Amino acid sequence: MSIELITLVLVLGVLFLMAIGVPLAFAAGSLAITIAYFNYGTPVIAIAHKTIYGLATEYALLSIPLFIFMATLLERSRIAHDLYDSLNKLFGHRKGGVMTVTLVISIFMASISGIIGGEIVLLGLVALPQMLRLNYDKKLAIGVICAGGSLGTMIPPSIVLIVYGLTAEVSVHKLFIASFVPGFVLALAYYAYIYIRCTLNPNLAPVPDKVEVEAIGWKDIIHGFLPFLLLILIVFGCIYGGVTSITEAAGVAVGATLMVIYARKELCKELVWQALKRTLLSCGIILWVTFGAAVLIGIYNLSGGQQYVTSFIAGLGISPFATILVMMLVFFVLGLFMDWIGILLLTIPIFVPIVTHLGYDPVWFGVLFSLTMQVAFLSPPFGPAAFYLKSVAPPEISLQTIYASLWPFMLIQIAILIFMLAFPGVALWLPAVLS
Numbered sequence: 001m002s003i004e005l006i007t008l009v010l011v012l013g014v015l016f017l018m019a020i021g022v023p024l025a026f027a028a029g030s031l032a033i034t035i036a037y038f039n040y041g042t043p044v045i046a047i048a049h050k051t052i053y054g055l056a057t058e059y060a061l062l063s064i065p066l067f068i069f070m071a072t073l074l075e076r077s078r079i080a081h082d083l084y085d086s087l088n089k090l091f092g093h094r095k096g097g098v099m100t101v102t103l104v105i106s107i108f109m110a111s112i113s114g115i116i117g118g119e120i121v122l123l124g125l126v127a128l129p130q131m132l133r134l135n136y137d138k139k140l141a142i143g144v145i146c147a148g149g150s151l152g153t154m155i156p157p158s159i160v161l162i163v164y165g166l167t168a169e170v171s172v173h174k175l176f177i178a179s180f181v182p183g184f185v186l187a188l189a190y191y192a193y194i195y196i197r198c199t200l201n202p203n204l205a206p207v208p209d210k211v212e213v214e215a216i217g218w219k220d221i222i223h224g225f226l227p228f229l230l231l232i233l234i235v236f237g238c239i240y241g242g243v244t245s246i247t248e249a250a251g252v253a254v255g256a257t258l259m260v261i262y263a264r265k266e267l268c269k270e271l272v273w274q275a276l277k278r279t280l281l282s283c284g285i286i287l288w289v290t291f292g293a294a295v296l297i298g299i300y301n302l303s304g305g306q307q308y309v310t311s312f313i314a315g316l317g318i319s320p321f322a323t324i325l326v327m328m329l330v331f332f333v334l335g336l337f338m339d340w341i342g343i344l345l346l347t348i349p350i351f352v353p354i355v356t357h358l359g360y361d362p363v364w365f366g367v368l369f370s371l372t373m374q375v376a377f378l379s380p381p382f383g384p385a386a387f388y389l390k391s392v393a394p395p396e397i398s399l400q401t402i403y404a405s406l407w408p409f410m411l412i413q414i415a416i417l418i419f420m421l422a423f424p425g426v427a428l429w430l431p432a433v434l435s
Contacts, residue, residue, distance in 0.1 A: 007300075032296035143408060294345060335372065
């Protein structure tokens with residue numbers, strides 16, 4: 001089979017198999033093995049074994065289940081609820097105060113776990129009823145929860161960046177440093193939008209002097225702020241202070257989380273067991289997709305796919321910057337139908353060598369990828385953020401209402417993406433300073 005025919009069969013075959021309900025992991029892996037068998041014979045199966053074994057024994061991969069376990073422990077304890085109550089006492093009397101609290105909690109959660117689904121579910125359970133009770137604008141409240149809860153793709157320790165670093169063979173530590181500023185810029189842009197909307201139209205949020213908010217006390221600081229600040233200090237200190245590797249930092253963070261939960265007298269067998277089951281489920285999905293997509297890309301490159309795609313893009317006769325824009329467009333289109341890990345594993349092994357050949361920094365490209373995944377988390381018809389919120393939202397809030405609430409935040413994400421495309425130094429100056 002020619003490389004052109006292999007490309008066509010793989011693309012259309014994976015789309016067809018997914019359309020009839022075959023999971024991406026098995027669609028990609030089985031199709032690649034079938035094509036390789038007819039092209040090269042039985043010995044090619046050894047390549048699949050070698051690829052999967054190499055990924056499964058990657059030391060940095062251990063950080064993913066550890067950070068997921070940490071996030072599920074926080075989700076099932078009352079740590080996040082106490083933080084919400086404390087922040088509400090601090091900001092609740094301000095214009096759009098509960099929205100501000102929700103956004104701040106999103107940043108806190110993203111800064112210590114990097115898991116998205118759990119954040120949105122937690123905010124949907126804790127913050128959404130409060131905002132609806134206080135007559136906050138329903139669409140704005142929904143948008144803040146989904147957009148804020150998706151910050152985990154950008155703010156370290158992001159699982160998206162960890163998998164990108166492993167796939168692209170780029171330093172995860174540099175990716176974390178590079179995404180730090182863009183992630184918080186995006187969070188500030190969300191806050192600016194909330195503040196401006198609530199200032200221009202006071203009916204979007206309750207009048208502050210009509211909202212009863214208790215004064216914050218030392219008990220709120222100890223029970224609400226201190227656990228999160230301690231965990232953030234441990235995670236950031238280990239990673240950015242050069243004390244440990246990413247994987248070791250994740251292990252230390254899990255240990256610290258268990259100690260905090262124990263000190264709060266919330267640690268029990270049921271909590272740990274439920275967190276372990278959720279972690280196993282999440283990791284199983286990630287690993288199967290990783291293995292399937294890795295086999296597909298490995299066999300495609302063995303057939304000359306990398307050289308074919310490079311030659312094809314070079315033959316378009318467009319500038320290097322236009323090539324990057326084409327790659328962003330591919331991410332956007334795939335984001336309408338696939339989850340982030342499938343997009344990453346199917347495209348990054350092919351795109352990153354081209355990006356490097358064009359003279360661009362793959363660390364910067366990783367930040368761009370994370371930003372496009374922010375949009376993908378919100379964009380219909382797949383948009384997982386909407387499904388996460390729908391699973392815990394009141395029955396009267398339809399999926400259509402949720403999607404209709406997200407487009408202003410998608411425009412903000414696209415604006416920040418354009419800004420990062422135009423000014424790569426925003427993402428790259430901090431790694432350069434700290435290297």
